[in-house]
Amino acid sequence: MTEKTILVTGGAGYIGSHTCKLLQSRGYSPVVLDNLVYGHRSFVKWGPFYQGDIHDSLLLDTIFQKHSPSAVIHFAAFAYVGESVGDPGKYYRNNVAGTLDLLDGMRRNGCSKIVFSSSCAIYGLPATLPIQEKQVQAPINPYGKSKLMVEKILADFDNAYGIKSVSLRYFNAAGADADGELGEDHDPETHLIPLTIYSVLGRIQNLEIYGTDYATPDGTAIRDYIHVNDLAEAHVSSLEYLEAEKHSQAINLGTGNGLSVQKIVDEAEKVTGITVPVVYGKRRPGDPPVLVADAQKAWEILGWKPLLSDPATLLGSAWNWHKKRHSDQNLLSRI
Numbered sequence: 001m002t003e004k005t006i007l008v009t010g011g012a013g014y015i016g017s018h019t020c021k022l023l024q025s026r027g028y029s030p031v032v033l034d035n036l037v038y039g040h041r042s043f044v045k046w047g048p049f050y051q052g053d054i055h056d057s058l059l060l061d062t063i064f065q066k067h068s069p070s071a072v073i074h075f076a077a078f079a080y081v082g083e084s085v086g087d088p089g090k091y092y093r094n095n096v097a098g099t100l101d102l103l104d105g106m107r108r109n110g111c112s113k114i115v116f117s118s119s120c121a122i123y124g125l126p127a128t129l130p131i132q133e134k135q136v137q138a139p140i141n142p143y144g145k146s147k148l149m150v151e152k153i154l155a156d157f158d159n160a161y162g163i164k165s166v167s168l169r170y171f172n173a174a175g176a177d178a179d180g181e182l183g184e185d186h187d188p189e190t191h192l193i194p195l196t197i198y199s200v201l202g203r204i205q206n207l208e209i210y211g212t213d214y215a216t217p218d219g220t221a222i223r224d225y226i227h228v229n230d231l232a233e234a235h236v237s238s239l240e241y242l243e244a245e246k247h248s249q250a251i252n253l254g255t256g257n258g259l260s261v262q263k264i265v266d267e268a269e270k271v272t273g274i275t276v277p278v279v280y281g282k283r284r285p286g287d288p289p290v291l292v293a294d295a296q297k298a299w300e301i302l303g304w305k306p307l308l309s310d311p312a313t314l315l316g317s318a319w320n321w322h323k324k325r326h327s328d329q330n331l332l333s334r335i
């Protein structure tokens with residue numbers, strides 16, 4: 001195994017922390033830069049930690065000079081779609097201008113490889129399914145636009161400065177570390193699986209399902225859920241790709257198999273043995289009926305396939321994590 005240092009921005013967050021754990025187990029040394037606006041200090045266990053901002057050029061220079069990272073994995077961003085509509089400036093400043101500051105720091109310090117957390121939000125409302133990378137990119141909110149802008153900036157930075165990138169377009173991240181050390185803990189939480197579990201734990205009164213009249217087999221919307229450890233694996237594969245290859249890439253990370261909201265609820269009931277208190281509501285504007293990845297390119301370019309993204313593992317790992325977390329915090333009321 002090689003001992004390589006990787007700068008991980010946003011490494012105290014959900015996907016970043018799982019990736020740091022995997023990096024360390026594969027012989028890498030992750031150095032985390034996170035301002036803890038959303039991350040958790042307790043999630044940083046696998047290398048040095050700097051509490052600070054990607055906008056901070058002096059801090060970036062200090063980290064690059066002290067640790068000489070061979071590459072950056074860039075998770076740091078704001079990711080609340082609804083908030084991005086009401087406050088786009090916040091999103092363009094953090095996600096786009098912040099990434100520019102990071103890229104300038106890389107250039108000043110001779111670092112020329114980056115793996116970037118992009119999103120299926122760049123596709124907007126897809127015309128055809130499953131979604132291929134070459135499909136039209138027409139994001140419908142500032143969050144998705146900020147991710148697409150960064151992809152375009154990365155293409156220009158490759159042409160002009162030789163910075164090579166892999167943009168990983170995640171679909172819906174879910175699940176938790178098998179050892180129960182890490183999990184999903186966003187505040188506020190907007191993702192379906194943790195909200196389903198919160199409703200079972202009595203942390204929220206009901207789980208609201210938005211739309212039961214979509215043209216899907218059970219009428220609820222379908223999304224492509226990908227286990228966070230499968231995502232972490234794809235980051236390690238992307239680093240290996242950037243070591244070996246000369247071309248920048250943008251790659252979907254999904255399973256290609258969608259799960260409906262109702263299927264998630266059914267699986268949660270199976271895993272927990274508790275009835276989910278569901279309330280059925282209307283469709284939300286802008287929610288597509290189905291979002292499913294064509295994940296062929298990830299296999300062809302990275303040799304990557306999801307191994308943990310079946311419903312039982314997704315829900316089971318998330319349940320174990322939340323049960324433990326909330327019993328630690330004395331929040332259990334229903335189990």
Ligand SMILES: NC(=O)c1ccc[n+]([C@@H]2O[C@H](COP(=O)([O-])OP(=O)(O)OC[C@H]3O[C@@H](n4cnc5c(N)ncnc54)[C@H](O)[C@@H]3O)[C@@H](O)[C@H]2O)c1
Nearest residue numbers: 010013014015034035037038039053054076077079117173
């Ligand atoms: N969770 C998903 O389903 C999903 C799907 C598609 C894309 N993504 C993208 O993946 C990345 C990670 O998502 P996550 O769910 O782990 O989010 P998260 O909020 O748990 O992690 C992001 C981390 O970045 C940090 N951060 C934000 N702005 C920063 C800044 N300016 N300087 C330093 N640190 C900063 C936060 O404190 C947080 O710890 C994000 O870029 C997100 O847009 C996530």
